[in-house]
Amino acid sequence: MWRISLLSVVAAVLLLGGISQAARDVTAPGDVILPVPNDGDWPGNERVPQAIDNQIVTKYLHFKGETDPTGFQVTPSAGATVVTGLSFTTANDAVERDPVKYELSGSNVSIDGPYTLIAKGDIKDFAGATAWTRQTKGTTPIKFANTTAYKHYQLMFTAIRNSLYPASANSMQIAEVELLADVFTATTPDPANGKTGVTMGFLQWKAGDTAKFHDVYLGTDPAALTKVVNPMPTYAMYMYQGTLEPGVTYYWRVDERDVAGTVYPGEVWSFTVQPLTANSPTPLDGDKWIDPAVELTWLPGQQNAATHVVYFDTDKAKVVARDPSVLKATQPAMSFNPGLLAQDTTYYWAVDEVVSTGNVLGEVWSFTTIGPNPGGIKGEYFSNTSLNGLPALTRIDPAVNFNLVGVGPGDPIPIDGWSARWTADLDVTKADPYIFAVNCQDGTKLWIDGKLLVDQWVTPTVTSKYFSLPIYLDKGVHSLVLEYFDSGGDAVEQLYWSTATMAEVIVPAGPLQPPVRARAIYPQDKDVNTPQDIVLAWSVGEKAATHDVYFGEDKAAVEAATPADAAIYKGSQTKDENSWTASALDWNKTYYWRVDEVNAAEAGSPWKSSVWSFTTADFIVVDDFESYTNSSPYRVFQTWIDGWGFSADEFFAADNPGNGSSSTVGHDIWTAGTSYSAIVETSIINPGSGGQSMPFDYNNATNPYFSETDRTWSPAQNWKVNGVTDLVLYFRGNPARFLETASGISMSAAGADIFGATDEFRFAWKRLSGDGSIAIRVDSVQTVNSWTKAGVMIRESLDPLAMQVHMVTGAQQQVVEWMYRAITNDTVTTQFNTTGGTNPLPAWVRITRAGNVFTGEYSANGTTWTKITQADGTASSFTLTMPATVYIGMVVCSHVTNVVASAQFSDIKTTGNVTGAWQVADLGVAHPGNEAAQLYVALQDSSNKLAVVNHPSLEAVLTTTWTQWKIPLSQFTGVNVGSIKKMYIGVGNRAAPAMDGHGSLYIDDIRVMKP
Structure with missing residues (x-):
């Protein structure tokens, strides 16, 4: 209805079509970004999101880059784009850390790849003879050919300036990165x-x-x-x-x-x-939780009426009929104040436009005011940082909006060292893509409808804001789970949301309601490869008295079902029965289920859940370890019995004494100070599987000298169906604690460091009396940190903070380090090292004692030895007054607490009066690590016939990667695999137990599969 001359508007924009546009940066703060490698080896306030935060005063610093590539993967919120250029901005200091080479790759599968190389080359501005100005963007264009639009990009820096102009860099840093795209659309x-x-x-x-x-x-x-x-x-x-x-x-x-x-x-x-009628009401039509002191506003119809007639009441029929009793105003203003309204009440209103041709009747809109109890989010608070045990404080919080300085969240929770889990029903009144953000100091995780949106269980030194990718939420109720831990200092946790039309705000009470609806625990929505016999489990709603279970093969039918639908309605469960078993399901088929929470005494009952789905496997799922929790009767050691057994409780009438072996299944979450928050393992899991695996510790150094876990089925399992032929399980061990072979020694260790007041390493030692030396070749090191160390040491005792000297390699940085502690119990050590990049492995290191003089040397060939000499002439030799008899040997320190690194040594030579066999000591902390022993699986049928199959390698338990073990069922000689009553997984010689090693395994995804 509007016509306008193009000439009347063209002047303001005439230049737009004639200007050639530069390539645009397709990244933005809040884009999903992951470090590569994702090893935690960065300062807490210099993390990878700061590479694309549009702030040149911040930076990403990674203790990689000197010998190994470092970089990141990013999913730009701009979507699929054709990136054809890059731009980089230097950080604030240490020019030697500037990247000088790059590789860019793209993927349209996922942020995890696989990736296709797009371009690689030099960052010329940063590689010049004169270092580039600090906090300044490069000016030399980095352009390359690319015609493919990718959703995900991986940028790796393959060299830093230190490789061209050696200094002492051990890290890469960058202030800002831009991915530049020629946007053709x-x-x-x-x-x-x-x-x-x-x-x-x-x-x-x-x-x-x-x-x-x-x-x-x-x-x-x-x-x-x-x-x-x-x-x-x-x-x-x-x-x-x-x-x-x-x-x-x-x-x-x-x-x-x-x-x-x-x-x-x-x-x-x-x-x-713009319509003819009044439009764009505030509150929006159908809005909930509106302030009773609300003012109503709207926009006029396109005829720009001078007068507006307002009808308002709780009786919809009267408003629809324009009953004179509900006519509240005839006015020129496009707002109306109805006065203070009643709480928890639905109101209806309409605005008619008065124009020259008569009244233009508007739509009837509605909104509901907030009640005296607006809802909120259920908060469970724990007096530890691992969500361990039962909550010490449970309450309804109006929102997650905490910024606590010098105080805790409430008694009896301490000021520092606590954690919390918030759960809510998130009531969405408008279907839209939503972006969630968590402003956090310390670690946090956020799930919506079981989907992990924010995963930042870290400890940065500054408050950080983490954004989710947009997630489309239908109108209705969705589940929300938020977890947090505070390790110390200020405690900050704030949950926001936004849409394209809603500014970012704290998610308030109203949309946040205590979780009265059931939430799927197992299987999670859209899970695949589930068992054909499966126990469905859900969380109990806050007001539930009973649970109505619906199950079927048609999503729409399950969604619409009532208790009258006998084929889908599976009955009512009591409040404490929050599980239901589905048996004999078809293979490779999708099923749907729903749980309604019921309480006739409460308004709003029943509370319908979402409709969840899962797809059964095309194989027999023996165990995927996804259904276990920290609560009885779902603890993993209550199904997979170990040597300890478990205590009687309301689910088990009698104690289980265990199976008589020396095994332990599951993590200890009860001991004070434990680092574990879950009995199952949630980090070390089979790739492509779910989110849990089974920890299994063996200790065959004590009677009865074998360790196993067993699971019993009643009725027996039929493993002869649908053409299955092989038992498959996945396992992962730990590197050898200490393994001596004809060719050398393998040794592993964790440990935070060997420096200052920290003495955390594994030490393989003998005794040296008088003068002597030890020399070794460091063949290889599994580096989990840029300062993972392996080499030789002499020390006065096995006590932490003893006098010591060591000469070690820093494999990743290609350096050799000399260090000594001159005084017992001193927290100060003296250290210096060679220039980075000058000592690649293999490398030899040696310490020699001559009286009280200790000298460290290194060699590239084992024959020509060199001291480390600093610019001032100080060399790697020092006088220490140690006892006549000392400890001499090899050390490994991963430089990451509770994370194991391994090293291989050869050409081990000692001189002087060195006595005894190699012995191993864990200094500072207990270090993980396995000793070689026989891994086995046994099956027992319903006639008690039993067969054991041993893994072909005695060193299987030393593998550090997930390994598939495929066993033909035919190898279980004499066992009826059509009637399996019991399965055993163990380490040791089951037939003739004998003293051997100890260690830890992880077990996952046990299946019986087709060829």
Whole structure:
């Protein structure tokens, strides 16, 4: 209905079509970004998100780069783009850390790859003879050919400046990274996509970078748009010459054409024309939790009425009929204050526009005021940092909006060293893509509908804000789980949400409601490869008295079912029965289920859950370890029995004494100070599997000299169905604690460091009396940190903080380090090392004692030895008054607490009076590590016939990667695999137990599969 001359608006935008656009940065703060490698080897306040935070005063610093590539993977929120350039900004200090080489790859599968190489090359500005100015963007263009639009990118820095101009760098740092794309499609529509109340058909957009002409399409059907202008315009704007109907939604698209005629189809956008009636009400139609002191506002219809008639009441019929008793105002203003309203009440209202031709009747809108109990989120607080045990404080919080300085969240929770889990029903009144953000000091995780959106269980030194990817939420109720821990200092945890039309705000009470609806615990929604006999488990709603269970093969039928639908309704469970068993399900089939929480005494009952789905496996799932929790009767050691057994409780009438072996299943979450928050393992899991595996410790150094766990089935399992032939399980061990072979020694250790007041390492030692030496070749080191150390040491005793000297390799940095502690119990050590990159493995290291003089040397060939000498002439030799008899040997320190690294030594030589066999000591802390022993599996049938199959390698338990063990069922000689009663997994010689090693394994995904 509007017509306007193009000349009247063209002047302001005439230049747009003629300006050549530069490539654009497609990254933005809040994009999902992951470090590579993701090893935690960075300062807490210099993490990878700071590489794309648009702040040159921050930086990403990774203690990698000197010998190993470092970088990140990112999913730009801009979507799939054709990146053809890069831009980098230097950080604040240490020029030797600047990256000088890059490799860029792309993926359209996932952020984890696989990746295809796009380009690699030099960062010339940063590699010049003169270092680039600090906190300054490079000016030499980094451009390359690329024609593929990728959703995910991996950028790796393969060399740093230190490799060209050696100094002492042990890390890479970068202030800002830009991925530059030539955007060929039209972007930035005006009117904005989805805009309402549009009054003019003047369309503008940001042209594609190579666009010469623009094809404009418009219509009311997004699948059948009509080209509306010919010839093609050369400016990025168009005035529609037709009539736009009031209240109608229009769709439009711009296809860009370059000079060669190549067409780049654009995205379909929409706008809605301002209607004749009053529109855009505030509160929105159907809104909940509205302040009783609300003021009502709206926008006028397109005829811009001078007078508006307002009807308002709790009786919808009266408002619809325009009953005079509910006429509240006839006024020029486009707002109305109804006065203080009643709580928890639904109101209806309408606004009629008075125009020259009469009244234009508006829609009837509604909203509901917030009640005296607006809801909130259930908070469970723990007096530890691992969500361990039962909560010490449970309450309903109005929101998650904490910034605690010098105080705790409430008695009896301490000021520092606590954790919390919040759960809520998130009531969404408008379907939309939502972005969640958590502003946090310390660690946090966020799930919506069981999907992990934020995973930052870390301890940064500054408050950090973590953004989710957009997640589309339908109108209705969704489950929300938020976890947090505070290790010390200020405690900050704030949960936000936003949409394209809603500014970011703290998620408030109202949308947050105590979780009255059931939430799927196992299986999770959309789980695959589940057992065909499966126990469905769910969380209990806050008001539930009973649970109504629905189960079937049709999603719509399950969603609509009532207790009258006998085929789908599976009955009512008591409040404490929050599980139901589905048996004999088809293989490789999807099923749907729902649980309604019921309490006739409460308003709102029943509370329907979402409809969840899972797909059964095309094999027999013996155990995937996903259903176990910290609560009885679902603890893993209550199914897989170990040597300890378990105590009687309300689910088990009698104690289980265990199986008589020396095994332990599961982590200890009860001992004070434990680092574990779950009985099962949640970090070391079989890739591509679920989120849990079974920890299994063996200790065959004590009677009865074998360790096993066993599971019993009643009735027996039939492993002869559907053509299955092989038992498959996945396992992972730990590297050898200490393993001596004819060719050398393998040894592993964890430990935070060997430096200052920290003495945490594994030490293989003998005794040296008088003068002597030890020399070894360090063949290889599994580096889990840039300062993972392996080498030789002499010390006065096995006590922490004893006098010591050591000469070790820093394999990743290709350095050799000399260090000594001159005084017993001193927390100060003296250390210096060779220049980075000068001592690659293999490398020899040696310490020699001559009286009280200890000398450290290194060699590239084992024959020519060199001391480390500093610029001031100080060399790796020092006088220490140690006892006549000392400890001499090899050390390994991973430099990461509780994370194991291994090293291989050879050409081990000692001189002087060195006595005894190698012995091993864990200094500072207990270090993980395995000793070689026989891994086995045994099956027992219902006739008690039993067969054992041993793994072909005695060193299987030393593997540090997930390994598949596939055992043909035919190898279980004499056992009826059609009637399996019991399965055993063990370490040791089951037939003839004898003293051997101890260690830890992880077991996952036990299956019986087809060939």
